[in-house]
Amino acid sequence: MQIYVWLLLPTVLLLPLGAWSGEIIGGRVAEPHSRPYMAFLSRETSTGPKMCGGFLVRKDFVLTAAHCAEGEITVFLGAHNISKWERSQQVIPARAKIPHPEYDEETDNNDIMLLQLRRKAKLTRWVKTIRLPCTDETVQPGKKCSVAGWGWTSADGEETSDILQEVDVVVMPEAACWSTPNGPDENYDPSTMLCAGDPDEGKNPSKGDSGGPLVCGRKAQGIVSCGFGNGTPLAVYTRVSTFIPWIHKTMKKLQP
Incomplete structure (x- = not known):
């Protein structure tokens, strides 16, 4: 092997x-193997x-x-x-x-x-x-969660990390992803998606380390799916409990 x-x-x-x-923007190095x-x-x-x-x-x-x-x-x-x-x-x-x-x-x-x-x-x-949620389990807005991944650590893509990075994000009200600074997102579906980020501090996976987990408590409540681009400090996660x-x-x- x-x-x-x-x-x-x-x-x-x-x-x-x-x-x-x-990319993990505004994050920190994860404790090894945590x-x-x-x-x-x-x-x-x-x-x-x-x-x-x-x-x-x-x-x-x-x-x-x-x-x-x-x-x-x-x-x-x-x-x-x-x-x-x-x-x-x-x-x-x-x-x-x-x-x-x-x-x-x-x-x-x-x-x-x-x-x-x-x-x-x-x-x-x-x-x-890692544990998965129950079917149709919900995560309330304001819940603090975390996301981790390897990749870019700056929005311009000039800095990368070979070491696992992590960042805390907050689950946002659905309206935050329905209506973003770039205009309404008609593709956002709250039955299959979660909206999370940190608008105050800009800490965000941005495009995300695609496929990585959004961990709330000890459960994987989301999967990093996509960002809104143009520096919008929010990202969309697949809502695991639906599936x-x-x-x-x-x-x-x-x-x-």
């Missing part, structure tokens, strides 16, 4: 800035290597965003610094990609995907699953 890892790591190190699928559910997705696409985030929900399944489906995906678990090999890491190729059948790439609605791993992850102190029946049905169907 280590031979395979060392062959794969140069691909990660040589990625151009534009290949990163997200988020053992985090997954780093390396994607080999026809236009070059790209990346996304994700999170482990079962030993053999990672949850991420449907817009991360392009390319051959390799999953890094237990990573903190993705520019070097760490003994905590497990590297597992994806066996199958299952985007939600009603994902709409024009509106980003139903932006959720399950990755079935080629083999089960070994749960350790560095690699663990719990689909998640369980799909994982059961694909059991080995």
